[in-house]
Amino acid sequence: MALRINDTVPNLTVETDKGEITLHDWIGDSWAVIFSHPKDFTPVCTTEFGAVAQLSDEWAKRNTKVLGVSVDSVDEHTKWKGDIESVAGTEAGFPIVADTKLELSKAFDMLPAEAYLPDGRTPADTATVRSVFIIAPNKTVQLMMTYPMSVGRNFAEVLRALDGLQRTYEQPLATPANWETGQDVIVALSLDDAAAEEKYGKIDKKLPYLRFAKNPA
Structure with missing residues (x-):
């Protein structure tokens, strides 16, 4: 299988x-x-x-x-x-x-x-x-x-991907292209704007479906 x-x-x-x-x-x-x-x-x-x-x-x-x-x-x-x-x-x-x-x-x-x-x-x-x-x-x-x-x-890329996975694991978050640790993350569409801001603070809304939040601790 x-x-x-x-x-x-x-x-x-x-x-x-x-x-x-x-x-x-x-x-x-x-x-x-x-x-x-x-x-x-x-x-x-x-x-x-x-x-x-x-x-x-x-x-x-x-x-x-x-x-x-x-x-x-x-x-x-x-x-x-x-x-x-x-x-x-x-x-x-x-x-x-x-x-x-x-x-x-x-x-x-x-x-x-x-x-x-x-x-x-x-x-x-x-x-x-x-x-x-x-x-x-x-x-x-x-x-x-x-x-x-x-x-x-490229094991630097493996580490970068691992960081992204650990950052978003079991959370309504994703990482954008070329993301590095500490950079802003993408808020998943499972949260509306109000829920996103309640959870992560002010969001940067580039498009209705593309919203960034500061990398939360």
Whole structure:
């Protein structure tokens, strides 16, 4: 079954380089970012894992756990982390799922049900396992992004999107294009003008359907 925004993520039990975890228990009351890769010891993925490691303080500030996924084994993950840490200049302390049976990749709709790992495979065999999922504390998918192998992911954008999601989570708010933390937010149409001003103070009404409020605390 396809996974869509607002769906509850599958509660899989998976093996990682830091031991076995069950996804819902691992997420707990935190936000989570799951980011996947088609193969260990590949150049773009190594830089991406390094970028995630360098942002460890930023994830912590946002009460967010990060989980890597690759379809190689725990032993390969452990060896690869040495390369990642050498390039990044910091510890890669987050776990990496060893999705050798493609269970997570298929459950998260990154691969079709009939997919398998052929002998002598290359990253191209699992090229679609290059996604980012942001998951809320209620275990639902809030955002999905998928990148080709040739384009490294921008984790500054992942952080920006995470900030926007946390700002608007379970509130009648949205963020405009190119929004950054601290900027004005959009009031949802579920509130009329009077209710919007009662809740958020004076609103800046650009159009009947486009109303801004100061970024509330």
